[in-house]
Every structure is written in C-alpha cells, then in structure tokens.
Amino acid sequence: MNAPATTELPVVVIGAGPAGLAAAAHLLDQGIEPLVLEAGQKAGAAVREWAHVRLFSTWGEVVDPAAEKLLAPTGWTRPDPATYPSGGDWAEQYLQPLADTLGDRVRTGAAVTGVSRTGRDRIVDADREQQPFVVHFTRTDGREERVFARSVIDASGTWATPSPAGGSGLPALGERAAADRITYRVPNLKNPEVRARYLGKRTAVIGSGASAFTALAYLADLAKSKDGAGTKGVWILRRGISGSTFGGGEADQLPARGALGLAAKAAVDEGHADAVTGFRTEAIERDTEGRLVLVGEDGRRLDPVDEVIVLTGFRPDLSFLAELRLGLDERLQAPVELAPLIDPNQHSCGTVYPHGHRELSHPEQGVYLVGMKSYGRAPTFLAMTGYEQVRSVAAAIAGDLASADRVELTLPETGVCGGAGLFDAPDVAEADGGCCAPVPQLVQLGAPAAVGASAEQSPAGGCCGS
Structure with a gap:
C-alpha cells in the first residue's frame, strides 16, 4: 500500500501521558490532526502505576493551557490550583477526561515497536526527507499494524526502563537473581x-x-x-x-x-x-x-x-527508534542541543534554560523526543517543562516559527526535580x-x-x- 501525501497525514504522538496528551491538544490548536498511540489500556498508564504518590507540584502547575482550553467546552473545571494531586488524581481527574475528549485520536493498547521513513532505512539518503514516517505498533491481541505520519512526537517517557542498582550503570552481580x-x-x-x-x-x-x-x-x-x-x-x-x-x-x-x-x-x-x-x-x-x-x-x-x-x-528506551537518525548526547542520551542545558552535574530543574523545538530537533527532520523522554537520563524534569516543549514543537510543525521560537518559561528554583511530594x-x-x-x-x-x-x-x- 502506498502512503498518502505527507500533508494529509496526522502527527503520531507516542504515549498518552501528560506530555503526549498535551502535544495532541496543541496540535489541534494549530489545526493539525494528532494520533496518539498508548501501550497501556488507559491514558496515563505510567502515572497510574504511582497513583498512591502525591506530586510536589500543584494542580495549577500540572494542567496544560491548551488541554484546559480543549476541556472547557465539556464542562470540565480544573481542581483547586493551589492543591496537590496524587498520581491517581492526575490520571483520573485530568488525563482521562482529556483522552476522552480527544476520542478516537487516542488508541490504547497500541505498543509502538518501530519508527522509520517509508521505504528508507537509516542508511538511505535518496529522497529521505520527502518520505512520510511509518510507525509500526502491536495491539493487545498481538496484531501488528502500521500508520503513516507527517511527523512523530515521542512522549513515551522513561518509566518502563528504570536504572539498575549497580554503580556502573549495569545490573549488579546477582541483581537479576534477587x-x-x-x-x-x-x-x-x-x-x-x-x-x-x-x-x-x-x-x-x-x-x-x-x-x-x-x-x-x-x-x-x-x-x-x-x-x-x-x-x-x-x-x-x-x-x-x-x-x-x-x-x-x-x-x-x-x-x-x-x-x-x-x-x-x-x-x-x-x-x-x-x-x-x-x-x-x-x-x-x-x-x-x-x-x-x-x-x-x-x-x-x-x-x-x-x-x-x-x-x-530512569533511562530512555531508544530501541524502537533505531531506524531514525537521532542526534543524542553520548552521556545523557538527550538531544545534543538540550543536553548541556539539563546536565544534572550543573543544573536543577529551576536552572534549566527555557527551550523548545530547536533544542529538541534531530538530524531526522520531523521527529521530536519530548517530555521526560527528551531528558534522557537526566532527572531534572517538571511537567510544566514538557508542556512548553510540546507547545513549541506543535507550532514548529505547523510552520509558525515565530511562535515556536518564543519560548517563555519560569521554573521554581532549588531542590530535587523529579518524583513526588509529602x-x-x-x-x-x-x-x-x-x-x-x-x-x-x-x-x-x-x-x-x-x-x-x-x-x-x-x-x-x-x-x-x-
């Protein structure tokens, strides 16, 4: 089957977590059709696994503006912005309603297994940038499917690939046996x-x-x-x-x-x-x-x-991106332009310079890693950072570079930057x-x-x- 013209295709977003769903909302705001592929059975599947943990960010800091705009006509209202949600609250009171509003644009039970250029593996140069992306995924029942995309936003996070106990970055001897x-x-x-x-x-x-x-x-x-x-x-x-x-x-x-x-x-x-x-x-x-x-x-x-x-x-799973030409820092496994800005040896989440599509771009034009996935192994991430990332990326995909380059974000200073609050x-x-x-x-x-x-x-x- 031949792929349709690139301009007629959706943007495939991998992951229906906070960054992925926000990306879909921003794409719609730009008049671009998104298709969100989520491996779990519900939106926010990873967040639901730490439902018992309370965030250290308030509701006012974990709701994306474009998502709230999309939800407003449904009668949804944001919980008290000064209160702190648990992971379960975040999933049930925000992520699931957002996914429901997006409707058929979100496909759950769809685990992405590979992304490439149609008819081009990573070594082929000829007409590469003119070819749409092809995304392979497996459904819960084992069926293999594919979709074509004008662009790909990987917001799959890093939750599924925790780092081991071993100080060398490898599992300690006996770790698997225990x-x-x-x-x-x-x-x-x-x-x-x-x-x-x-x-x-x-x-x-x-x-x-x-x-x-x-x-x-x-x-x-x-x-x-x-x-x-x-x-x-x-x-x-x-x-x-x-x-x-x-x-x-x-x-x-x-x-x-x-x-x-x-x-x-x-x-x-x-x-x-x-x-x-x-x-x-x-x-x-x-x-x-x-x-x-x-x-x-x-x-x-x-x-x-x-x-x-x-x-x-945690560390990013890059296995299903193997046929793409990514530019990643050799230490953090984050985009090369972003890595110096988030290096945990130098920065906390409050000292990360505001960034957008340019820092998130790769040699493979049209593919972006966003959210926690964009930070590779760096732990200094906040949800509001991801929301600003996807706003900029969506604008760039739409061709609105003036908006995409206008990255404005003020982050709270000091402290650790991942996890939850007590x-x-x-x-x-x-x-x-x-x-x-x-x-x-x-x-x-x-x-x-x-x-x-x-x-x-x-x-x-x-x-x-x-």
Missing part, C-alpha cells in the same frame, strides 16, 4: 499486601532523588505505626552527605518539594533509617537465611537486608555538611559524624552526580 526481593518503584504501603512485605523488615533504599526521599519517609511512617517495630530503612548513597543532599528545604519555591527532602532527613535523624555514604553497589548476594547482602565496589559488605528498593533514575513534614533545620565526602561512612544526620568540611552548596540539590 528480583523477588527488589522493586524499582516507590512501594504503596497503603496496600495491605505491600505493607506486609516491608513491615518489621530491614529495607535498603538505593538512590538520592525525590523518589528515594518518598520511600524513606514512607518507611519511617511504617516504623512509627503501632505494629511497626523492627521496620528500618538503610539509605544507600553513592555520594557523600552535604547540605544540599535534601534539596532546597524551606528555601524551595515548590514548598511540597522542599518538605519532601526534610521528611527524608527526619527519617534518618529520628533513627528510622541509617545512611551509608560513598557506596556503589557491585553485587547483591544472599546469606544463609536468604536475606540480601549488598557488596560495594570497594569490597565492603553491608549488614543483610530483607528488601531492596532501587530508585536510581506533607506535614517536621520543621527540621538543615545539617551542615561538605560536598562529596571522600570517605564512605555510616552516618546519622545531626550527629557529629555527619558534619564535614564546609562547602558551597550546589544549586542542583546535590553535587558530584548520583
């Missing part, structure tokens, strides 16, 4: 079965971002419950403790994000978790009782734990501490061992990488 005791998500401790898994147990939490903060705070709450005796967290950090380890605290312009870091700090200060610094996991072994022993690259062996929660970030955190003063403590040690924050040489805090809410 899969029955390891999770790569913040557990829902309100679920009785999940709660029983961690109750009275010793649990290692590997990671240093908002998700790790959330897990530590949840475990601390479990330890303080009436039947929580014996519940203990062990926080594994690859770097040392510093004043910026816990984000922006009370100085954070997103209060719930600041409270999140303070809650994690309180979990350690109150003895519900120990912190192990400078530890890069090399292997995960089992002792004679079946418990897990984390072994560091330096040969240290930690006391056994019952469970491990690995929250070391509330009613204790008002704990920040501990002093040096950046990048060179000597690995077990510390209890607030105790003399936590205090290192004074150093200027990094604006990224943490220094020296992960």
Whole structure:
C-alpha cells in the first residue's frame, strides 16, 4: 500500500501521558490532526502505576493551557490550583477526561515497536526527507499494524526502563537473581499486601532523588505505626552527605518539594533509617537465611537486608527508534542541543534554560523526543517543562516559527526535580555538611559524624552526580 501525501497525514504522538496528551491538544490548536498511540489500556498508564504518590507540584502547575482550553467546552473545571494531586488524581481527574475528549485520536493498547521513513532505512539518503514516517505498533491481541505520519512526537517517557542498582550503570552481580526481593518503584504501603512485605523488615533504599526521599519517609511512617517495630530503612548513597543532599528545604519555591527532602532527613535523624555514604553497589548476594547482602565496589559488605528498593533514575528506551537518525548526547542520551542545558552535574530543574523545538530537533527532520523522554537520563524534569516543549514543537510543525521560537518559561528554583511530594513534614533545620565526602561512612544526620568540611552548596540539590 502506498502512503498518502505527507500533508494529509496526522502527527503520531507516542504515549498518552501528560506530555503526549498535551502535544495532541496543541496540535489541534494549530489545526493539525494528532494520533496518539498508548501501550497501556488507559491514558496515563505510567502515572497510574504511582497513583498512591502525591506530586510536589500543584494542580495549577500540572494542567496544560491548551488541554484546559480543549476541556472547557465539556464542562470540565480544573481542581483547586493551589492543591496537590496524587498520581491517581492526575490520571483520573485530568488525563482521562482529556483522552476522552480527544476520542478516537487516542488508541490504547497500541505498543509502538518501530519508527522509520517509508521505504528508507537509516542508511538511505535518496529522497529521505520527502518520505512520510511509518510507525509500526502491536495491539493487545498481538496484531501488528502500521500508520503513516507527517511527523512523530515521542512522549513515551522513561518509566518502563528504570536504572539498575549497580554503580556502573549495569545490573549488579546477582541483581537479576534477587528480583523477588527488589522493586524499582516507590512501594504503596497503603496496600495491605505491600505493607506486609516491608513491615518489621530491614529495607535498603538505593538512590538520592525525590523518589528515594518518598520511600524513606514512607518507611519511617511504617516504623512509627503501632505494629511497626523492627521496620528500618538503610539509605544507600553513592555520594557523600552535604547540605544540599535534601534539596532546597524551606528555601524551595515548590514548598511540597522542599518538605519532601526534610521528611527524608527526619527519617534518618529520628533513627528510622541509617545512611551509608560513598557506596556503589557491585553485587547483591544472599546469606544463609536468604536475606540480601549488598557488596560495594570497594569490597565492603553491608549488614543483610530483607528488601531492596532501587530508585536510581530512569533511562530512555531508544530501541524502537533505531531506524531514525537521532542526534543524542553520548552521556545523557538527550538531544545534543538540550543536553548541556539539563546536565544534572550543573543544573536543577529551576536552572534549566527555557527551550523548545530547536533544542529538541534531530538530524531526522520531523521527529521530536519530548517530555521526560527528551531528558534522557537526566532527572531534572517538571511537567510544566514538557508542556512548553510540546507547545513549541506543535507550532514548529505547523510552520509558525515565530511562535515556536518564543519560548517563555519560569521554573521554581532549588531542590530535587523529579518524583513526588509529602506533607506535614517536621520543621527540621538543615545539617551542615561538605560536598562529596571522600570517605564512605555510616552516618546519622545531626550527629557529629555527619558534619564535614564546609562547602558551597550546589544549586542542583546535590553535587558530584548520583
């Protein structure tokens, strides 16, 4: 079957999450027909997997303007913009109504397996840019289908590809064999079965971002419950403790994000978790009782734990884009023009320079990675960044370069930039501490061992990488 003329084709959007649905709304606003392909059975499938976690951004910051404009005629009204939704709230009260409004433009149960130029693999130059894109996908029942597109916006995110526990970026030796005791998500401790898994147990939490903060705070709450005796967290950090380890605290312009870091700090200060610094996991072994022993690259062996929660970030799945000519930074796997602006060694989400279609473009014209997918392995992403990205990209696809280049975005400063928020955190003063403590040690924050040489805090809410 021959593909129709490119100008008659829709723009295929991969992923019906916050960025993907917002992209569809902006395309419609530009008079362009979108087709959204979502692997899950409902819109916001990835968000629904962390439905129990509360965002640190308010409703006013997680609703896209074009999407709200599209929803308004249906009678939809945005929840109180000053309140904080959970992932479940976001999915049910915003993403699903938006998908319903888009109607047949959203196809669920459609997992994209490949994207290319019609009749051209990645090595063929001849007439390449004149050929429409072809997108292959598999339906839930196994049927393979394809659609043609004038452009492709990949908003599939990174949720399905979490990073491993291993400090080298590879799974630690024994990590796969210990899969029955390891999770790569913040557990829902309100679920009785999940709660029983961690109750009275010793649990290692590997990671240093908002998700790790959330897990530590949840475990601390479990330890303080009436039947929580014996519940203990062990926080594994690859770097040392510093004043910026816990984000922006009370100085954070997103209060719930600041409270999140303070809650994690309180979990350690109150003895519900120990912190192990400078530890890069090399292997995960089992002792004679079946418990897990984390072994560091330096040969240290930690006391056994019952469970491990690995929250070391995510990475993009680029496998289905293999036939496209992408220009990606070799470190972050983000677009080369965007990578220097989001490098977590230099930036927090509040210091990312506003960007749009030009920073998101690739050698393959007409294809864009947006949302969390555009950040590759960088964790410093906010929903409002994704909304501004897709506004600019939609305008560029429509040929309105003046609007596409007018990127205006002011982001809240300081703190960590991914994950969720907690509330009613204790008002704990920040501990002093040096950046990048060179000597690995077990510390209890607030105790003399936590205090290192004074150093200027990094604006990224943490220094020296992960």
